[in-house]
Amino acid sequence: MRESAAERHDRLLGLVRERGSARVSELASQLGVSAVTVRRDVEELAGRGLLDRVHGSVSWPQDAASAAGPGGSGSGSGSGSGSGLVLGMLAPSSTYYFSEVIRGAHEAAAGAGARLILRISDYRPQEDQARTEGLLSAGAEGLLIAPGWQHPGDPAAFGDWIASLPVPTVLLERRPTAGSPLDGLDRVCSDHAHGVLLAVRHLVDLGHGAPLLMARADSPTALAVRSGYAEALAVLGLRAPQDVIESVPAELAPDRFDQAVRALREAVHSGVATAALIHNDVDAIQVVQRLAELGVRVPDDLALIAYDDEVAALADTPLTAVAPPKRDVGRHATELLVERLGQSGGAPRRHLMLLPQLRVRDSCGAPLS
Known part of the structure; x- marks a missing residue:
């Protein structure tokens, strides 16, 4: 199976972490990819604060x-x-x-x-x-x-x-x-069902019917988004306009990805739906680009919300997105663990659910008249 960008990023970070620093040319050789690909990866990872760049070399950040x-x-x-x-x-x-x-x-x-x-x-x-x-x-x-x-x-x-x-x-x-x-066990999680409800309710409040869901099925978050979608429709008294459109990473299965985008285009052209929720926002950006090539414009023809909000704001048309409280999950879980280590035992276990936020941008357009 072809390696995804995320998997390559993890290997790159692992190499730099082990060595402390490395030249781009060395990383390209170790990863089996071009120097151009490594430079692009390094730029993205450095932008997230995961690497430091210095004159053709990269190093592990001092604060990490x-x-x-x-x-x-x-x-x-x-x-x-x-x-x-x-x-x-x-x-x-x-x-x-x-x-x-x-x-x-x-x-x-x-x-x-x-x-x-x-x-x-x-x-x-x-x-x-x-x-x-x-x-x-x-x-x-x-x-x-x-x-x-x-x-x-x-x-x-x-x-x-x-x-x-x-x-x-x-x-x-x-x-x-x-x-x-x-x-x-103690646990700290994002309440993805709440995040999906925020997205569906926002689209309905803009005058749309039940949105379509286009989602992966390859992670706990993806599965939670799928179940949350069914719960949100039930809460709002809506019915799904059609079955969930199965999404796959474009870089791993381009033919299946294109098939999914074409299914979404057909739903728009046939009037089945005027809005969609897509997990995740990397997929959503690629979907918007491919839809434009197929004659469907966001938000003019399709109101769209992405899920995760990692890069949604960087799309040509900045995407409205559900943002799970990822940083807070790590912080609260660590604080809970430190507290647990300081206790002698017997304290009740805790399940902490943190609520995602909806960050409204341009991809939903104006309310329907």
């Missing part, structure tokens, strides 16, 4: 030096003495959505005088346990765990071990099956 890469641990953080708590964090990715979750966790750890060490699973849930054991071997006294689950069956297949970890553990952006052993 406490975050360890997939294969090791980093230096001290916060007080600088390295004598505080050691917190371990397992994340499925260090880019896109989870870069902000990690940033929030890192800031909260530093504020508590703790040291945060990080390992990345690359969305390989079968490797989560081994990577977590590595965090424990590196001295982690408490854990922040975002398993690399992608499919509905992954929690049952790759999650039971989490409930028996020997140190306090907080789940991040993951909602296990109700009543399962994992359901009794």
